[in-house]
Every structure is written in structure tokens, then in C-alpha cells.
Amino acid sequence: MIVVKEDLGMSDKTNEEDNKTMADALNSVHEVKVGDVVKGEVLAIDDNKQLIVGIQGTGVEGVVPMKELTAQPVDDITTIAKVGDVLDLVVISTIGKDKENGSYLLSKRRLEARKVWDDIEKDYEEGKTITAPVTNVVKGGLVVDAGVRGFIPASMISDHYVEDLNAYKGKELELAIIEIEPSENRLILSHKAVVQKEREAQKKELFEHLQVGDTVEGKVARLTSFGAFVDLGGVDGLVHVSQISYEHVDKPSDVLKVGQEVKVKVLNLDFDRDRISLSIKATLPEPWDGIEDKAPVGSVLEGTVRRLTTFGAFVEVFPGVEGLVHISQISHQHIATPNDVLKEGQTVHVKVLSVDPDKHRLALSIKALEEKPEGTDDNEAQSNNNNHSNNSSHPARQSAPRAKSSNNNNAHVDNSQFEPDENTGFSIGDLIGDQLKNAGSADDQAK
Structure with missing residues (x-):
């Protein structure tokens, strides 16, 4: 009987330890809520379309569809994640009614976007610019990839009218942040503000060194019906149609092309009105010579x-x-x-x-x-x-x-x-x- 009592005592002790372990395990399981940032271990890949992950510290599983894994088109999901990888994910919603054993819809892409929004908000508060490539041309402006979708209205692309927006597609632009609203995924950007700031600095430097009568080289930036704007290095000067040639010129486009390098003479400088008058024909031989x-x-x-x-x-x-x-x-x-x-x-x-x-x-x-x-x-x-x-x-x-x-x-x-x-x-x-x-x-x- 004594031996039996000793066995029962040992059994009670064991049961107490097991109960304590189970209680600790239960206490360590955290309830999963929508919006939580969790770590998920990739348990399996379902038909190259989604990941099955175990949410660490919860004892439940979740799924990460391909569209929630990345915003970029991918043919092979294993190029982004493999079995055994541990990913940072955000809980989007629940799947099914059984919350204890059911699955959760998770996203890696949205968590990365949240971090991008945080960084952009910080840059906005500090007055910094960002750089982003133009991914698409839409009605009314340009779409850029700043980690999240950003939009540049047509009026904020440049400091002058741009006839063909397609010329910007694929280019990486420096952009000022005009408006930001992460909850609505709204990010309004401006390249014009950056261009104006750069040109103001270049204009100041140019006006300090340029003199009336100087002959300099420039590049035709754009053509209009009344003349040609020549880029002198960040600042445009106007060559009126009457100053292009000693010959009669009906349209500047008849004799000049955008991007063409030309030699011009400075006729007038007006810093306050931001105007530089130039002449091409003044650099040519005098018609009456000989x-x-x-x-x-x-x-x-x-x-x-x-x-x-x-x-x-x-x-x-x-x-x-x-x-x-x-x-x-x-x-x-x-x-x-x-x-x-x-x-x-x-x-x-x-x-x-x-x-x-x-x-x-x-x-x-x-x-x-x-x-x-x-x-x-x-x-x-x-x-x-x-x-x-x-x-x-x-x-x-x-x-x-x-x-x-x-x-x-x-x-x-x-x-x-x-x-x-x-x-x-x-x-x-x-x-x-x-x-x-x-x-x-x-x-x-x-x-």
C-alpha cells in the first residue's frame, strides 16, 4: 500500500507539471486580429498560386495569395518565397467561421506598402523629394512606382507645356510630395516643383556671368510659331523668328530642330522677368560684307x-x-x-x-x-x-x-x-x- 501511495504521489506531481505546461502553452498563444503584423513560416506552396504559412505563436495557419505576395508580375512563386522561409506579414481578414482552427488571409505586399507610406510621410514632413520611375501614361498625367502608386498631374510634370507625355515613360524622375493620404492610397507628386527650383538656381548663376553681347552655345529646347527657345544650361532664352536667319523664315521648324546645337548672341537680359533675348543670325557673317x-x-x-x-x-x-x-x-x-x-x-x-x-x-x-x-x-x-x-x-x-x-x-x-x-x-x-x-x-x- 505504501508503494501504491508513492506511485500515486508521483503521478499527481506529473499531472501538475503537464497541466502547467499546457497552461503555459495556451497562454503563449496570441489571438490573431485583422491589422496585426505577424511572422509566418512557409509550410507549403499551393499550385504555385499561394503560400500556406503557420502564424508563429498562434498555432493557426494562413494563406498568402500571389497578388498579396508582390505587386510585380511573377511566373514562379518560388523566386519570392520557399518552404521554410519566415515572412513578415499583415493580417487582412479571416477565412471561415472557425477562428481557432480556421485560416487567415495575409499579405506581404501590403505590409511593405505600409512601410513605404511611413517613409514617404517622413520625407513629406521633412520637405525631402523622392525618385520614382514612370510606369504608365494615363489621361491627365503620369503614374509612377514609388513603392506605392503615385500620380503626377499633367500640370505638374514640367514648367512648360508638354505635348507628348509618352516621352516620360520609363524615365526616373525626382519628385516633390504635394499630397499624401495612405488610408486612401493617394499620393500626388510634382516634377515641375523640382524643375523650377533647379532652374531658379541655374538662372541665378547664369545671370551672374552672362553679359549682353556674349556669344554662347546652347541647344534648341522647343519650337513655337514665334521663335525658338534655346537651353543655355538649365535656363531657356528666346530666339525670335526674326533673329533666326538673314533669310526670311516662315516657321522656326523649317530651319531648326529640337535638340540641335546652335551658337547664339545675347541681345538682352531681364532677370526680374526671367527673359533672355538671343540671336542666331547675329553670329552669322554680315550679309552686306563683300x-x-x-x-x-x-x-x-x-x-x-x-x-x-x-x-x-x-x-x-x-x-x-x-x-x-x-x-x-x-x-x-x-x-x-x-x-x-x-x-x-x-x-x-x-x-x-x-x-x-x-x-x-x-x-x-x-x-x-x-x-x-x-x-x-x-x-x-x-x-x-x-x-x-x-x-x-x-x-x-x-x-x-x-x-x-x-x-x-x-x-x-x-x-x-x-x-x-x-x-x-x-x-x-x-x-x-x-x-x-x-x-x-x-x-x-x-x-
């Missing part, structure tokens, strides 16, 4: 009628070089206006009558290359043309001084008043010189 060799007196040239006035036609014979065909030199026949026989843009042949390289003057004739019709009196035709010019309302004629008689009864004209016209290179005297001669002859005849 004009006496290119257009000697008596030579015949081909040109284009650029402008028609009441007193004649301006014909471009070389890029940037225009000569005047006076109305009296257009035709052997009397014409009321140059428009009667000529049109702007028309190609004509002209003969050089005189050259003045210093004053940029070129006197031309069309009728000198034409055969004079029989019975035509050049003097009469010229007189008719001059009479028409006298009756013209052109300001040059209205302001021309009249010939005056001196004490010796000879007509004199004060030629000092006939200064060169700034736009044409011809003085009023050049344009109406024949009229003054006729006026002098009339005075002599009156006497």
Missing part, C-alpha cells in the same frame, strides 16, 4: 520681291540683302503702282545700277533687262511715273522739301535734309530724286 564683289554694277541677279510700296519694290537678291527697284525702273510702260506688274514673293531678274556698301544701298532695275517697245519714249514714261509719285500720299513724298530759287535764278535743293531711311538704307532723296530734277527744270522753264 557686296561689291557679289553684286558689281552692271551684273544681273535673281531675286525675290519682298515688299511693294508706292515708290517701288524691294527685292532680296541675297539673304539679308535687299535692293530698291524704283517705280521708274520697273517697266518701260507707264504704271500707276508697282502692284500693277509685281507681286510679293515673285521671282524677278534685276540689273545692278549702283552699290553703296557703307550705307547698305543697292539700286536695281528690271526694265534695263527688257527690250524697249517700239514707239516708247523712256523720258515720257519716266515723267509719267514721276508725276504719279508727286501725287502719292506716301509720307516720304509729303515731307520732301521743295526746290527754291536763289538770287542767281538757279534752282537749288538742300540735300542735307535727305538723310538715309533707317529701314531701307535709301534716303528720301534717293527715292524721289528724279522728281527734284524735274522740279528744277520746271523752274528754269518758268523763267
Whole structure:
């Protein structure tokens, strides 16, 4: 009996220890709640579509579908996780009604996204920028992968209008964080803010060193109908269409291409208005250089009628070089206006009558290359043309001084008043010189 009592005592002691172990085990099992971050050991891989994991410290299992394992397309799930791996996971929901022995839906992707959101929020609070590649172009902007989905509205892509957003696809951009709301998976970013900040610094440095009259090299950044914007190293300057070439340019895209390297001269700097005026043609050889060799007196040239006035036609014979065909030199026949026989843009042949390289003057004739019709009196035709010019309302004629008689009864004209016209290179005297001669002859005849 004594032995039996001893055996019973030992049995009671063993039972107490077992009960304590079980109690400890039960106490060590934590209840699993949605939103908890847990560690899961990969127990099996189900048909390469999901992981079966044991949630450590709980005694229950869960599943991780492929879409909750990674946001990237994957053909083989074993490239991400293998049996025996321990993963950090977040509990999304329960599967089934038996919470003790049932499964839980877990996600590795969402836990990583939560950490990304935390990092982005921290960067946002500290005013830092992030970098992310552009993954897609959608209506109204760009989608980027910042660890989570981010969106750049079209108005926040650049500091100027971008016609083709596809040019940004695949590029990695530095981005400022404009708005963040993790609970709604909303992340609004701006590349424009970064560009503006960089350009402001570059502009300040450039304006400190750049001077009016400097000749520098740049790259055509974009083209418009009125000119070309040239990147001088982070700062754009404008080459107006009139400053592209000595030749007439209808559209900048006819002679320039985006990305083309060009040499430009600085015409004007305006730091406050953020404007730099540039010229390409100012870096090119002066059109009138060597004009006496290119257009000697008596030579015949081909040109284009650029402008028609009441007193004649301006014909471009070389890029940037225009000569005047006076109305009296257009035709052997009397014409009321140059428009009667000529049109702007028309190609004509002209003969050089005189050259003045210093004053940029070129006197031309069309009728000198034409055969004079029989019975035509050049003097009469010229007189008719001059009479028409006298009756013209052109300001040059209205302001021309009249010939005056001196004490010796000879007509004199004060030629000092006939200064060169700034736009044409011809003085009023050049344009109406024949009229003054006729006026002098009339005075002599009156006497």
C-alpha cells in the first residue's frame, strides 16, 4: 500500500507539471486580429498560386495569395518565397467561421506598402523629394512606382507645356510630395516643383556671368510659331523668328530642330522677368560684307520681291540683302503702282545700277533687262511715273522739301535734309530724286 501511495504521489506531481505546461502553452498563444503584423513560416506552396504559412505563436495557419505576395508580375512563386522561409506579414481578414482552427488571409505586399507610406510621410514632413520611375501614361498625367502608386498631374510634370507625355515613360524622375493620404492610397507628386527650383538656381548663376553681347552655345529646347527657345544650361532664352536667319523664315521648324546645337548672341537680359533675348543670325557673317564683289554694277541677279510700296519694290537678291527697284525702273510702260506688274514673293531678274556698301544701298532695275517697245519714249514714261509719285500720299513724298530759287535764278535743293531711311538704307532723296530734277527744270522753264 505504501508503494501504491508513492506511485500515486508521483503521478499527481506529473499531472501538475503537464497541466502547467499546457497552461503555459495556451497562454503563449496570441489571438490573431485583422491589422496585426505577424511572422509566418512557409509550410507549403499551393499550385504555385499561394503560400500556406503557420502564424508563429498562434498555432493557426494562413494563406498568402500571389497578388498579396508582390505587386510585380511573377511566373514562379518560388523566386519570392520557399518552404521554410519566415515572412513578415499583415493580417487582412479571416477565412471561415472557425477562428481557432480556421485560416487567415495575409499579405506581404501590403505590409511593405505600409512601410513605404511611413517613409514617404517622413520625407513629406521633412520637405525631402523622392525618385520614382514612370510606369504608365494615363489621361491627365503620369503614374509612377514609388513603392506605392503615385500620380503626377499633367500640370505638374514640367514648367512648360508638354505635348507628348509618352516621352516620360520609363524615365526616373525626382519628385516633390504635394499630397499624401495612405488610408486612401493617394499620393500626388510634382516634377515641375523640382524643375523650377533647379532652374531658379541655374538662372541665378547664369545671370551672374552672362553679359549682353556674349556669344554662347546652347541647344534648341522647343519650337513655337514665334521663335525658338534655346537651353543655355538649365535656363531657356528666346530666339525670335526674326533673329533666326538673314533669310526670311516662315516657321522656326523649317530651319531648326529640337535638340540641335546652335551658337547664339545675347541681345538682352531681364532677370526680374526671367527673359533672355538671343540671336542666331547675329553670329552669322554680315550679309552686306563683300557686296561689291557679289553684286558689281552692271551684273544681273535673281531675286525675290519682298515688299511693294508706292515708290517701288524691294527685292532680296541675297539673304539679308535687299535692293530698291524704283517705280521708274520697273517697266518701260507707264504704271500707276508697282502692284500693277509685281507681286510679293515673285521671282524677278534685276540689273545692278549702283552699290553703296557703307550705307547698305543697292539700286536695281528690271526694265534695263527688257527690250524697249517700239514707239516708247523712256523720258515720257519716266515723267509719267514721276508725276504719279508727286501725287502719292506716301509720307516720304509729303515731307520732301521743295526746290527754291536763289538770287542767281538757279534752282537749288538742300540735300542735307535727305538723310538715309533707317529701314531701307535709301534716303528720301534717293527715292524721289528724279522728281527734284524735274522740279528744277520746271523752274528754269518758268523763267
